[in-house]
């Protein structure tokens with residue numbers, strides 16, 4: 001089977017970004033990162049998870065201090081707001097609704113997270129497209145409440161065949177599905193050198209890597225035993241093969 005390719009090229013400006021992937025953006029209910037407008041411009045569809053819409057409304061203007069807030073707001077209109085609607089303010093909902101945003105109220109479902117609901121929306125929205133080519137970028141996914149963070153990671157495990165990347169200001173995380181060759185293309189201007197490989201859900205009996213300071217060679221990894229944290233990227237490409245699903249995480253350089 002062909003290798004699966006990964007990179008953080010979405011953190012590059014549009015003119016430097018290869019156009020091999022299409023992107024979707026999910027805005028969660030945490031402080032917007034400085035690179036949110038960049039990801040917004042890369043994306044062909046943008047969804048706010050419940051209270052994420054408050055963040056878009058309140059914080060996008062802060063990222064453009066020299067511009068009038070209402071002008072900035074009118075540039076960043078999400079395609080949809082979806083969730084159980086216990087966090088989004090009524091005024092914010094009405095504002096975006098009036099500008100054409102689709103509102104999907106799923107307050108009846110208290111068993112799946114708002115992020116999960118947004119992934120379902122995007123899966124259905126892009127059902128006619130080649131989904132193996134769609135990268136879903138999720139901002140505000142890490143560095144907050146631990147139950148939310150773990151819930152967000154669990155979404156990666158629930159949708160192992162979709163390319164979903166969780167982002168904070170400081171790092172990104174995505175899944176490397178088991179039994180495939182993974183080629184991770186390192187862009188030193190935007191990501192690295194700190195990285196980690198973490199088995200999720202079940203132990204890995206065998207993981208092999210190249211391109212890291214501490215490579216694994218047919219090595220077992222499990223919680224309670226060895227997992228690879230505080231590793232360092234050494235080459236332009238990191239290769240990974242494992243018999244179990246792994247989380248890949250890499251640090252993000254300060255955005256300027």
Ligand SMILES: Nc1ncnc2c1ncn2[C@@H]1O[C@H](COP(=O)(O)OP(=O)(O)OP(=O)(O)O)[C@@H](O)[C@H]1O
Pocket residue numbers: 028029030049050051052083084086087088113114115140141142143144145146148149151152
């Ligand atoms: N502190 C946080 N850390 C990480 N992710 C978060 C955090 N807060 C919210 N999120 C993400 O944003 C989504 C929407 O947030 P929102 O506050 O609207 O959720 P919620 O379901 O109302 O949360 P709560 O558990 O507080 O009722 C959540 O489903 C979660 O994925």
Ligand SMILES: Cc1ncc(C[n+]2csc(CCO)c2C)c(N)n1
Pocket residue numbers: 084109110111112113114
């Ligand atoms: C065992 C169990 N634990 C927690 C919840 C609560 N919960 C999980 S997702 C969600 C929606 C958040 O927007 C809520 C309230 C549950 N249903 N089942």
